Amino acid sequence: MQMEQMSREEGKAVLSVYLKNGSQELRNKLIVHFLPIVRSAAAQLRGMAGSFTEEEDLIDQGVLALMECLDRYDASKGAQFETYAFIRVRGAMIDYIRSQDWVPHRARSFQKKVDEAYSMLSHEKMREPDADEVAGFLDIPVEKVENHLKYMNHAAILSFEAVLQDMTGVIAKGELEATDVDTKPEESLFYKELQRTLAEAVEALGDKERLVVSLYYYEELKYSEIAEVMGIGQSRVCQIHTKAMKKLKNSLEEYVRG
Structure with missing residues (x-):
């Protein structure tokens, strides 16, 4: 069953609730809601990855990083979640590319x-x-x-x-x-x-x-x-x-x- 899309404001509200109660149901909704961040980062790095890895592999790594971001995000630090998540998702993908690549x-x-x-x-x-x-x-x-x-x-x-x-x-x-x-x-x-x-x-x-x-x-x-x-x-x-x-x-x- 496809989850209903949330607006940005709804996403922020759900994230706020999730940070308080850690609901698995809300976590799944947030992963779907913020998945475009992962896809955007993977698309940017497609050229960098070259033949080293597949885009779907990058997306898998990005989703794992996104899940970690949901648990570690601290709104009091002043950064928007989207910015915080994009930076760390992209970083996780680059780490993965680095682990796959070496210059012989x-x-x-x-x-x-x-x-x-x-x-x-x-x-x-x-x-x-x-x-x-x-x-x-x-x-x-x-x-x-x-x-x-x-x-x-x-x-x-x-x-x-x-x-x-x-x-x-x-x-x-x-x-x-x-x-x-x-x-x-x-x-x-x-x-x-x-x-x-x-x-x-x-x-x-x-x-x-x-x-x-x-x-x-x-x-x-x-x-x-x-x-x-x-x-x-x-x-x-x-x-x-x-x-x-x-x-x-x-x-x-x-x-x-x-």
Whole structure:
């Protein structure tokens, strides 16, 4: 039997009652009501997960995290439940992806060959080479180059967001806001400092890296659209983005080490 949909206000009211009595019936209603949060997070991470895992696996992990959120949520902290749950559901999904993914030595070794090919062809042609030219230089199918670059890009994004999770427990593009966590002065200062560090790290990127990051995260363009704007191939956009993510991750790690 399908449960009746609740409005947002009804959901808040039911959540308030559930937090007081822990009713299993209300818990089930809330899981159904807040399931769109899980599906939204899974949809966002579909590209990051790549071939590592299935979307349904992410949803399963998200539902488990949502159930935990229902038991741990504290309205007195000031965060809306939707914000609190989205951050933690998304974090649980990324943890799951991390547990499924690892970058093998052969992939890192192949990346060095690809980088060398790009460097030599750029010097020879006085322009950015495309994936076909790199594949020809390495005498391999172009699909192998393109798939490898996508794989390394997914791994780099995952690694960068993992550092944010380790530092703050918050993993969400553009959602590092002190209002979404406890409002203690020292925590507010920490978030401001982290935002400043990230901003400085972005400014320190190369021109092309900074442009790709800006177009991808702020303008929310797809790789194909960024490639058109920059006049280069999608595979090159992917590679530039990967390098940018690695640099941002290193900047955060240096900030942590002091």
